[in-house]
Structures are given as structure tokens and as C-alpha cells.
Amino acid sequence: MLETQLEELRRATLAAFASANSLEDLEGARVEALGRKGSLARITKEFGRLAPDERARLGKLLNSVKQDLETEYDAKERRFEETALAERLANEWIDVTLPAPGVHPGSLHPVTQLQQEIEDLFTSMGFAVLEGPEVETEEHNFDALNIPSTHPARDMQDTIWLTSGHLLRTHTSPVQVRGMRKLGPPFRMIAPGRVFRNEEVDASHEHTFHQLEGMMVDREVSVANLIYFMKTLLSSIFKREVTIRLRPGYFPFVEPGFELDIHCLICDGVGCAVCKYSGWVEQLGCGLVHPNVLRMSNIDPEEWSGFAFGLGLTRLVMMRYGIDDVRQLLSGDLRFLTQF
């Protein structure tokens, strides 16, 4: 009796598998026969009533039925999958000449690009690239640069003070101090970085911008050395020969101190709106390192001398690309940034 049921189950289920037209049909037939509440499970329950030798004989048959059905199910399932894949491959195609949609490769910020160019130039001339912290001590940012707390020059740069007594560095010059103490003379270094001032923000003022500092200390460093490096720097940035001039400029950490101008690149010095009809555009502050500054970082000014300069990377980028609003640079606006 059970034997006939098992043989009939095998026959009927194999027939159902054979006629299944979809994976769902196939799965339906499988559940009906082999599922937890399926025919095979039902038949198995009857086994309890059988004599031991009958049970052994029919058990074998049951296992062989089960195995047949599982094997056939797997084979048929695989066939369905292969057909589906073949169909997909036959119908799917792409036009490899179409531009890919939505691919927006990133690029370096224009300030970063200029910074890296200048780093390459200076490292090729034996300068180390140093970094310093953005949160600085009063000592590094002011005192060691010959700007004691009583000095009026502290008001030249509106400082953002932290409650801890630290400050956000107002210029990259504190890295000079770190450089002198870390490297010891003779050395050459540059230090690019972000600086912060307590400024009312408008088209030409930002509270956060980028500077690049440079310093060289050796025996008998003179203004002639300074001029040579500054001309090399500016010719490299503007990719042409530039004419420069030095005007006296006051920075407590250099003596003599200068403001360095270049001949206006827009009008070639004739006079235009960009140079405010003066023919010259201010570029950077520089000078020979003040003996006090050397001394405060344990360098003997009788033996060593040096030059230092600090330029506004942000402002240089604005000049280079004719950007007239400094706020664009930190805006993160992709319409602006993707132009570079």
C-alpha cells in the first residue's frame, strides 16, 4: 500500500517537474512533494505502524524516491537559471561609445594645486616642507616673532583667541619658529597652511585663508638671496619673467622688512583697474630675519642670518584666475570648483 503510494508520488512529481514552465511552478511541485507538510512527510508518518523489516525495506524505497526527486529538481532548476541568463545576455546590450552618466571625477582645489606647484619648486631648491598646528600658542604666534603682548603690532592681525589661552594662528610665521628650533642652522624651509583672522567677511576678506611661509637661514644670507628666490618663485607661478620691486614694509620679525610688488601682469605696468592704475600689484611680505627672532630660537645672529617671506596663497589664486570674491574659495560650490 505505502509502496504504491511512494511509486505514485515519484511518478506524479517527476511529471510535475517535467511540465513546470517556470521556477515558481517547479518550486510549487517541490513543496507539495518534499515540503515539511508535503506528501513524503505524510507517508513517513505512516511508517510507525509498520513491522521492522517492512519499515527497513520501505525506508530504502522512500530514500531513493526522495533522492530522485531532489536530483531532478536541482537539474531542472539549473536549466531554468541557464535559460534565464542566456535570455538576459541575448537581450542586454550597451553602447560603449555613450558617455557614462553621472561620473564626476574629483579634482584638487585651486589653492591645493598652487600649493603643490610651489612645494615642488622649493623642494627642488633644497627646501623642506614643514607643517605646524592651526591651534597655536601665543609664544609661537607672537612672542617668539618679536611681538610681545605690549607691542602695537598685535593689533595688525585680529586674533581669534580660544578660552584655553591658545589662539588660531593668524599667519604661518609660527612655523618659522618651529622650523628654527627643529632644524637648526643652516636650513631652508617652507610652510603652507590655513590661517585665521577675526575679520568681517566680505568680497576681499575671509576669516580663514591660506598662506605660504618660507625661511632660509645660513651664513651671510642677504637681500640679494631673498630677491633671487622671490623672482624665481613669482616667475614660476606666473609662468613668465616678472619685474619686482621692494618697498619698505613693517613686520616686527624682519629687519629690514619689505612689501614686494610685481609689475602688473594685466597692463604690464601701464596702469589698469587691477593695479588701481599704479602699475604694481602687492604680492607678499618679506625681509631679513630680525636678530631677536633668531636669538629667541637659539640661533646666534653673529654667526647666522636669514630671510623670511609670507605670501597669501588664497590671494595669489584669485589673481591667477581673476576671481573677484574670496568667499567663493571656501564655498564648496561645485559650480565654482569644477572650473579648475
Ligand code: PHE
Ligand atoms: N606673517 C606676515 C603676515 O601674515 C607675512 C610675512 C612673513 C612678512 C614673513 C615677512 C616675513 O602678514
